[in-house]
Amino acid sequence: MRTRRLKVLGSDATYHCMTRTVNGERLFGDREKEILRKMIWQVADFCGVEVLTYCVMANHFHVLLRVPDASEVSD
Template identity: 30%
Template sequence: MRQLETIQLDYYYHVYNRGINGENLFYTDGNYRHFLKLYKKYIFPVAETFAWCLLKNHFHLLIKIRSEEEICAGFSINSEKAEKKPSQQFSNLFNAYAQAINKQNNRHGSLL
């Protein structure tokens, strides 16, 4: 089995994903806004965003993962999120968005 590399601090990444089986990820204008709201919540504290493109069935992000000092400074001292890794923040984003779309469209299972 291929071992996945972990996301490194202070590195640039092109992150992209598409809907499972080519299905849509975004159905309404509100879906785009909700994705960006979740993105701000989960990704902004751990990554600087240079460009993004949200298309109906996939998206692209051009980001740089922040340094450990920048990440820690972005969270309050008492926040348990200060211990979160960037990979966990992406997982949180994708899971939260999938749950919202599943609820909206009365569906279940993977979205990405």
């Protein structure tokens, strides 16, 4: 079941993001978890968001992100 996307008008927001594998299949072993962990940090750095915490399990993961106020982001 899809949920409606939240439209945020303000800034300096915190988001809980999660996703899971199709049919709950266990795809993330230790190696895959480490690759995903590195990707989370790379994408966060590229997007200018702060990873507050994360948890990677065998079939899904959670990430708590802080999106800074636009004035805090430098070029």
